[in-house]
């Protein structure tokens with residue numbers, strides 16, 4: 001039965017904080033779900049009320065009751081709260097539900113273990129750019145989640161950006177280190193390019209816009225043309241031109257190896273804290 005799930009009737013978001021709230025707003029904005037198909041909870045009663053008002057959705061103070069009302073349950077709580085919340089809801093979760101966990105460094109196995117029966121679980125790693133519908137979410141199914149569950153999760157996260165599916169959960173630490181942390185790396189690159197602009201006389205605000213739009217344009221060129229980044233780089237590098245001098249400085253500063261090592265180190269850290 002769990003493998004034959006259709007479009008969900010109701011989604012329960014346990015933890016309508018930063019990422020949970022972003023999801024609610026994306027799902028409503030894109031009309032993927034009607035406000036009466038989404039229910040949410042937070043820890044504090046005041047926040048619960050505020051969330052209800054902000055999104056026009058029904059909120060609950062009892063997570064188990066929410067699960068009873070929903071067919072898809074999204075755990076958007078901090079990793080340290082996962083065990084406690086699973087304990088609260090375990091008696092209500094059935095194989096007809098789909099559980100999607102967003103908690104970083106928390107395996108589908110850990111979630112499955114806390115529950116009784118063959119519960120379809122999907123681990124999702126979104127990033128902060130979901131806030132502006134440019135998110136990158138990677139989905140990884142647990143042992144009981146099938147194709148249709150993945151399609152439902154894809155539909156949900158497509159409302160806030162791009163979605164990829166990965167079947168090797170051991171690579172989720174690498175995903176966390178690359179696309180989860182990626183926006184932070186991009187901010188540093190943009191900030192540094194802008195500083196370069198300021199150094200050579202551009203007003204800071206203009207320099208920041210030029211840097212950010214250039215990174216956005218470069219990223220879109222890679223995604224939309226499907227060309228290898230090296231080929232695109234070659235196409236802006238005129239022989240004996242300006243860009244080549246800039247590239248030589250980047251190479252002398254070890255930009256490539258620095259970025260490679262950043263992802264490798266962050267992956268190690270994610271592995272270290274995973275359970």
Ligand SMILES: NC(=O)c1ccc[n+]([C@@H]2O[C@H](COP(=O)([O-])OP(=O)(O)OC[C@H]3O[C@@H](n4cnc5c(N)ncnc54)[C@H](OP(=O)(O)O)[C@@H]3O)[C@@H](O)[C@H]2O)c1
Pocket residue numbers: 014015016017018019020041042043044045047048063075076077078079081085102103104125126127128180
């Ligand atoms: N933010 C991101 O960009 C991002 C990206 C990828 C993955 N994640 C993952 O998403 C999860 C949430 O992160 P976040 O940044 O959104 O954190 P957050 O803003 O702190 O949100 C967590 C929410 O959970 C609520 N909460 C805590 N205990 C609860 C309980 N027992 N029942 C119901 N709700 C409860 C909190 O309520 P109160 O507001 O009342 O305290 C809060 O609204 C984390 O596991 C994180 O690893 C986040």
